[in-house]
Amino acid sequence: MIHESMDRRVMKRVAAIAPGVIIAAMLGAALTACEGKQQPPAPQPAPSPVVQTPEPEADPSHTEQPHGEHTEQPAAESPAPPVVPTIPDHLLSGMLGGEPFLLRRADRMGSALRLAGEGDYAVTLVFFNEPDRRSWTILEPAAFGAPHLHVRTPGAVAVVMEGYRMLLELDESGQRGGIWLELPEDRGTIAGRFAVMSTP
Numbered sequence: 001m002i003h004e005s006m007d008r009r010v011m012k013r014v015a016a017i018a019p020g021v022i023i024a025a026m027l028g029a030a031l032t033a034c035e036g037k038q039q040p041p042a043p044q045p046a047p048s049p050v051v052q053t054p055e056p057e058a059d060p061s062h063t064e065q066p067h068g069e070h071t072e073q074p075a076a077e078s079p080a081p082p083v084v085p086t087i088p089d090h091l092l093s094g095m096l097g098g099e100p101f102l103l104r105r106a107d108r109m110g111s112a113l114r115l116a117g118e119g120d121y122a123v124t125l126v127f128f129n130e131p132d133r134r135s136w137t138i139l140e141p142a143a144f145g146a147p148h149l150h151v152r153t154p155g156a157v158a159v160v161m162e163g164y165r166m167l168l169e170l171d172e173s174g175q176r177g178g179i180w181l182e183l184p185e186d187r188g189t190i191a192g193r194f195a196v197m198s199t200p
Contacts, residue, residue: 084139087167087178087191094190096121096183097153106194108174115179115194123181123190124150125168136168151187160184 092103092115101117108114111131116122127133129145138146141162149160163184170177180191 085165085167085180085182085191087169087180087193089178090192092179092190092192092194094188094192096123096151096188096190098188099153101188101190103192103194106196108196113196115190120152120154122152124152126150132174134170134172134174136166138164138166149181149183151183158187160187 092101092106094101096117099121101121103115104118105116106114107116111127112124113127114122114124126148128148136147146161147166147168149164151158151160160183165182167180168177169179175196176194178191178193180189182189
């Protein structure tokens with residue numbers, strides 16, 4: 001009887017404990033199943049590619065010189081001064097109209113001075129404003145009042161009022177002198193001494 005009473009008590013305790021144990025076991029299994037079905041971690045975005053910007057090349061002209069060093073730049077060559085012409089000490093000659101010129105006769109006609117060569121070649125200087133002037137230096141564009149030139153070549157006479165260069169020197173009598181004359185447009189250059197012929 002005593003054993004039966006004890007067996008019944010044990011059975012009642014087991015029956016009371018069993019539902020809790022079963023529920024706990026079921027909860028444990030459910031948790032285990034949930035852990036096994038967890039969502040995988042979201043993929044991390046790939047890092048953005050790094051664009052390498054090339055460094056600008058150094059300009060050799062702006063390269064800094066080391067401290068204490070100085071590179072001297074070549075000095076710009078200054079233009080050569082213009083050559084000042086001179087009157088040669090020989091009989092007037094040169095080129096006129098593309099042909100050789102050699103003085104044959106010099107004549108003074110009022111306010112004009114005519115220098116004639118062989119054939120039909122001659123240069124006549126006409127002094128309008130200062131007929132008695134003894135010296136002329138015209139190396140820049142001729143100013144107002146400068147002599148006019150009549151350049152004669154076979155079959156033509158050209159009147160030249162500007163663009164020429166000239167040195168002219170006459171003695172006190174105005175009968176002897178020298179000239180250096182450079183005509184424009186490659187018409188010629190004559191230079192030398194002359195003596196005015198006396199008019200009979």
